[in-house]
Amino acid sequence: MDEGPNYTVKDIRLAEAGKLDIEYAESQMAALMKVRERFAREKPLKGLRVGMALHPSKETAALVRTLAAGGAEVSLCSCNPLSTQDHVVAALAKEGITVYAYKGETKEDYYRFLRKVVEHRPDITIDDGCDLVSEIHKNHPELIKGIIGGAEETSTGVIRLKAMEKDNALKYPIIAVNEAKTKHLMDNVKGTGQSTIDGILRASNVLVAGKNFVVCGYGDCGKGVAKRAQGMDANVIVVEVDPFSALQAAYDGYRVMPIREAAKTGDIFVTVTGNKNVINIEHMKTMKDGAVLCNSGHFDAEINITELRKLAKSRKIRPYMEEFSLGSKRIYILGEGRLVNLVAAEGHPSEIMSMSFCNQALACEYLAKNRGKLKPGVHVLPDEIDDGVAALQLEALGIQIDQLTEEQRKYLSSWQEGT
Ligand SMILES: NC(=O)c1ccc[n+]([C@@H]2O[C@H](COP(=O)([O-])OP(=O)(O)OC[C@H]3O[C@@H](n4cnc5c(N)ncnc54)[C@H](O)[C@@H]3O)[C@@H](O)[C@H]2O)c1
Incomplete structure (x- = not known):
């Protein structure tokens, strides 16, 4: 294992291979790159700490770089002991990102790394399966008052969050990114x-x-x-x-x-x-x-x-x-x-993860903009953001669509006109 002030990874010498693979993923993630360009200009996450427990893949690295471009200080651990791409986390560590993950983590290391991310006192959490939110609520409730909100990537995480909400146990707002059309109807399917x-x-x-x-x-x-x-x-x-x-x-x-x-x-x-x-x-x-x-x-x-x-x-x-x-x-x-x-493989293709992670990045921006306004509980991303991701992906694919005419817009919102 290689350890540095900002990382624990299997082999830091894999960084160059990881960098190339992240670049390859990004070449297929045009929509996310558009979000990154805007984030780099506007810095919507300036001064915010984002703690993430996601599958540390080359696509997740592209999300990490996007949040960092938006001004966030990111710390990352895995959400599954076997899903880390060791070359990718080596590259992130070399770039100065705080990362604790290796493929084949023991159960002890899995939870130790989760706690290390918690120690960075995140303002925003991003989970895939709800382990980070659960760790904070069970063992570090004192951090909750400083947390703006969180985002959840997958169906199982949303089920766990809704169970917490039902028990009145969920103490900060979480965006169920999984529920966005451009996430679950693309990524899951x-x-x-x-x-x-x-x-x-x-x-x-x-x-x-x-x-x-x-x-x-x-x-x-x-x-x-x-x-x-x-x-x-x-x-x-x-x-x-x-x-x-x-x-x-x-x-x-x-x-x-x-x-x-x-x-x-x-x-x-x-x-x-x-x-x-x-x-x-x-x-x-x-x-x-x-x-x-x-x-x-x-x-x-x-x-x-x-x-x-x-x-x-x-x-x-x-x-x-x-x-x-x-x-x-x-x-x-x-x-x-x-x-x-x-x-056994590499997770979803980058092009799919581009849409999922546009939703994640935009969920972080939405939480930052609505700081203090969202109640504790499970929220969905507004339709305009979801549809905006679809528009970004269509642009990336070079596909144009029609616009409603004024006459059609009126027709669709009226009840007077019939046969
Ligand atoms: N592998 C991946 O990369 C990936 C990606 C997205 C989601 N997921 C995970 O995959 C799982 C399914 O996600 P989804 O979005 O399809 O959820 P979903 O809720 O849309 O579908 C789950 C289906 O399983 C059925 N089911 C429940 N218990 C069953 C049983 N005992 N026998 C047969 N069917 C049963 C439910 O009725 C439901 O139709 C979740 O754990 C989710 O987190 C994995």
């Missing part, structure tokens, strides 16, 4: 769709065509994964608990069945529910020899690997693939049941 398949292929190199490909959870992420698996000629099976989502899956052309049935017939399984023990030991016992299991939901709780470890012998056979022997059959778990797209 297109990003998780592509990068989950990417993670499965890099870890296992299995053939997808012709396989029974089971997707547990048909929310935004599940829709993206199912569609891509179908596009690769798999027979997709969806497992759901929500009647409407199950109906959507059925009408999108997939077979829908309970996990106890899907377990017997599936070849490849992906969980993306945000729930726990979705694939349990009784399901694993009925699986075919050679079944491949992975998770792309936020926490490693969706596949009950703890129980599996008690019953099965295991061996690591490839970097992100572990073989478990359950009686006479083998089950393969990818990426230790953690987000397979970030553990």
